[in-house]
Amino acid sequence: MNLIPKKHISTVFQACHKRTIIALHKKGFTGKDIAASKIAPESTIYRIIRNFKERVSNCCEEGFRVPKKVQHAQGLSHKVDSAAGLGHHQCRACSGMAAGLQDDEHLQFLLKGSNLDKVKSNSWRKPRFFKLQDDCSTIWHESRKLRKVPSRQTFSIEDVQEVRLGRHSEGLQKYAKDVPEEQCFSIIFKGNRKNLDLIASSKEEASQWAEGLKKLIKFSNNMSNKQKLEHCIRKADTNFDNKMNFKELKHFLQEVNIKVDDLYAKKLFEKCDKSKSNMLEDSEIEEFYKLLTQREEIDVIFNKYAETEELMSTDDLLKFLQTEQHENVTVEKAHLLIEMYEPDDIAKSEKQMTKDGFLMYLQSEEGQIFNPAHNRVYQEMMHPLSHYFISSSHNTYLVQDQLKGASSTEAYIRALTRGCRCVELDCWDGPNGEPVIYHGYTLTSKILFKDVITTVKEYAFKSSPYPVILSLENHCTLEQQKVMARHLREILGDMLQTTPVSSKDSANLPSPEMLKGKILIKGKKLSKLEHNQGSNITHDVETVSEEDEAAEIEDESNTKLKLAHELSDVVVYCRSVHFPGFDNAKKNQTSFDISSFVESKALKLVQDSVALNFQTPCLQMDLYQGMFKENGLCGYVLKPKFLREGTSQFNPMCVTSGEWLQPKKLHVMIISGQQLPKVNQDKINSIVDPLVKVEIFGVPRDVQKAETHHLNNNGFNPMWNKTYVFDISVPQLAFIRFLVEDYDGSSFNDFVAQYTLPVTSIQNASSTFTRLWLPEWSEVASFILHPEVLQVLLDQLPAALLGVVEVLQTTALELTRHLLVVAMLNPTEAHGPLQG
Structure with missing residues (x-):
């Protein structure tokens, strides 16, 4: 086999290896730094390395032998590649992080990585290299920012909420209209981190990324504590030799949130180092793991019922379930639990449970404090709507603060997928005759009304089949109200409920079950619904009183608003009215009236806003989410009987x-x-x-x-x-x-x-x-x-x-008291008002 010609050597070695070394030395790095993975992830260096490897590989394919000098350069590039997490490696952590996915084609594709276009705006769309790192739990991506912190170039799979294939984010809908939808996908993060909008070079590449990430997310969400610990142990093995030295041990302890002094850590290390080699391997690492994960509190419970020190028989498990867990279970149920949670095949075949299996059972849904029966819809869903607490969101469109924060369709997606059944749309006149949604009289950004309605249509029933209420805060002129009505009818189609479910019983509210898959509009109504149905209305508009909730910094206004007949016609069952006070609540309202509190009035009753913003984590939101956790997170919780009866004398005080x-x-x-x-x-x-x-x-x-x-x-x-x-x-x-x-x-x-x-x-x-x-x-x-x-x-x-x-004067208590008073306003008869 001939050597690579000098021109190839010059191109490959001089242009790649020499430039790489010079670039590294200019940054102050040495060969030891390369081996120790301390190289700053500068994109220019990585591109040189990848280019170098590709050229050497091409030369080999052409039949040329690689000189030693170039082989040395290639070996160095592999070290740098490993430090950066750029090469195509087998997933060394797959056995712990993604067991069963080692040979998965999607996972292997992610480990190899590819160039994707990152999209931020119409003028910002740039190619960046993305890949899954060897720990199978972190995605690394290229950055052109010279001073970017290395940790900011990665994100953990655990931080990802979901992956959406197609143009299903606000950014891609705005800035990627020129690209085929099947090449687009978005990575949605938990919390307030911005979405990552990406464009692949082909439909197949986008599908590989989306499917691979979905598999990793699913596995990450289902990892047991044991698997997470095993993953951390592998992650601590920084030199990849399947051994653990004392330095790596300390790194592992920090990773799992344990702080011990060096003396104690050294004693723990020496106790496990049976071979006295200053390294832990195989059975020694297993011994270290057992020492670390020993749970005295679990041992006490397990040993109390286990017939032997290490095994619990079927009868032992049955006795534990009946005595301690207060469950009325059979032998068959105990066998099923062993089959589901016992990791040891031998113990499972003999209908026995080890301590590890017992711990896995306690960590399962059946071992949770939350009653698993309440994870599904278990309440009667045929009561009138007014008999339920309904999960509702205020200023749904905002993802940040209410004065200068961003408005986004993403906020609606997050609220709806978390079970929210009533969302707010604050509507104002927009340019080009298109209504917009934003927090009026503030600096918050604006989004198109029709984009929000399109988003609602797509995500309304992904988490719950029960009806969604769109609460319209209408500040639009007559012309744009007609545009709103047209969008509602054209986009939502048959989903939009505009007539009573039953003409025979039009005076009574239907049940959530009867309105499955339907969207209701809460808004102003020209006159009583029962008087309008079936009659010919000759007036195009009628003046109604508007209670302006546009901005909390404004005084309450009593401006007059012209209401379009077309918009009034889409309102059924849920009519917005002015809230005159508690005393008037039961006397004059009908079953189609919803009264929303203006925060300026609510503040007279409570010490904090009663409006619950899904985008703002707080004590009040914790209580709210806790309330709607039951009944399968469907967004509807049946009120206690004493809050459904019109004659109830209940007083929370x-x-x-x-x-x-x-x-x-x-x-x-x-x-x-x-x-x-x-x-x-x-x-x-x-x-x-x-x-x-x-x-x-x-x-x-x-x-x-x-x-x-x-x-x-x-x-x-x-x-x-x-x-x-x-x-x-x-x-x-x-x-x-x-x-x-x-x-x-x-x-x-x-x-x-x-x-x-x-x-x-x-x-x-x-x-x-x-x-x-x-x-x-x-x-x-x-x-x-x-x-x-x-x-x-x-x-x-x-x-x-x-x-x-x-009565204790605390915000949380006042909020609770207020919610109870509001609940009292809902009559328990079918013709009672539905509270918003």
């Missing part, structure tokens, strides 16, 4: 007697936590000092809270073993919130995570796992607790508990 008084004692034992997230992910040495607060919200007398002590520097496996008892009078309106904070002795504690659920959805159990959620409602960690709800007989209550409890 005095609940000493009545059918709502169902006293219970709630026992909660906070046992331990597991893999709590860092508050500051950018600081390597940042370790959380966790404490847990347990808060009860409901009628004023039920509001109470307790908290554990904080534990220093342990977010991995903190243990408290603290028991609290709460007396609850009206459990049907009570919520429990678990709040985890990072203790700060000199300032306010930092939020770590939270979980809120209705007290009536608590699953009685000896030990349950409770998932914790970040502000953007993404699952991040768990802790073990022991909840038990006990019925209390009225004659056993001390007299003091029957008295009126002093």
Whole structure:
């Protein structure tokens, strides 16, 4: 075989290898830095390396032998490539991160990477190289910014909410109209991070990326704690030798949020290093893993019922389920649990459960504090709409603040896919005769009304089949109101409900079941619906009173608005009216009236805004999400019977007697936590000092809270073993919130995570796992607790508990009280008003 001609050597070696070395040395890097993966990801260097490899490969394919000098350059490029995560490698973490996907064609494509066009605006569309790194959990992308922080060039699969193939983001709809839709896709992140809009070179390439990312997201969401730990161990193996030295051990401990002094870490390392080689490998790493994951609290429960130290028989498991979990189960059910959660094939075949299988069961849906039966629609859905609490969003179009933030169709997508069933559209005259949506009299950006309606049509029923209400805040002129009406009819088509479901019963509200797949318009109506149906209306417009909610900084106005007949005709069942006060609520309204609170009035009743913005994580939103967590997250929760009856005397300020008084004692034992997230992910040495607060919200007398002590520097496996008892009078309106904070002795504690659920959805159990959620409602960690709800007989209550409890003046309490008062306004008869 002939050597590569000198002209090839000159091109390949001089143009690539020499330039690479010079570029690296100019940046201050040495050969050791290359091997240690310390190279700053400068795109020019990476392009040189890729170009070099391609040319050498082409020369080899042409039959030329590669000289040693070029082989050395190629070897160096492989080291740089490995440091950058650019080469085509087998996924070294696949066994831990993506087991079963090692040979998947989509995964292999992502590991190889490809050039994609990144889109930001009409004038900003640039090619960037993207690839999946070897840990199978991180995507690296090229950047032309010379000073870009390396960590900003990557994102974790765990941070991705979803991947949308096609032009299904606002950015692609605006800036990629010239590209075939099948080449476009968007990566949607959790929280407030901006979408990543990308264009592939072909339909096949876009499909490879979209399908590969979806598989990784699905696997990441379903990873057990054990798999996550195994993944972190592999990630700590920075030199890829399948061994762990002491430095890598310390890196691993930081990764899983454990801070220990070097002396303790060294003792742990030496205890596992049986071979005395200063390296952990194979069985030594397994021993280290067992020491790290040993859960004393689980051992106590497991050993209490296991017939041997390591195995639990079917009878043992059955006894545990009946005694501790209060479940009425059969042997067949115990066998099914073993089949589902036992990872050891031998134990599974003998109908036994190991400690690992027992832990997996506790971490499953059946081991959660939230009653799994409430994860589906279990309530009666044939009551009138006014008998339900309806998940509603205020200023839905905003993704940021209400003065200068951005408006986006993405905000509607996020609200609807999280179960929201009533969204707000603040409509104003726009250019070219097209209505726009934005927060009036402010600097917020504007989006087209028709784009929002198109988005609603596509996403209205992805998470729930029950009706969606579009609440129109109409500030448009007559001409653009007609345009709005035309868009509603043309875009929504048969989805739009414009006539009563049944002409025989047009005076009564239909049920959510009857309106499945339908969209209702809440807005102004020219006259009573029952008088309009079937009659010939000769007037094109009628003047109605407008309550302007455009901007909270404006005084309430009483301007007059001309209402187009066409827009009035699409309003059925839900008519917006002025809110004259609580006393008038039951006297004069009809079943088609919805009364929305203006925040300036609401502030007279509460200390914080009653408007709940889905885009703003807060205590009020935690309670709201907790309320609608039950009934399958469908957006409709049936009110208690005493709030559905028109003759009800329920008063949240005095609940000493009545059918709502169902006293219970709630026992909660906070046992331990597991893999709590860092508050500051950018600081390597940042370790959380966790404490847990347990808060009860409901009628004023039920509001109470307790908290554990904080534990220093342990977010991995903190243990408290603290028991609290709460007396609850009206459990049907009570919520429990678990709040985890990072203790700060000199300032306010930092939020770590939270979980809120209705007290009536608590699953009685000896030990349950409770998932914790970040502000953007993404699952991040768990802790073990022991909840038990006990019925209390009225004659056993001390007299003091029957008295009126002093009202605590807190925002959360005031919000709860206000929601209860609003609930009272909804008559329980079928002809009662539907509250917005």
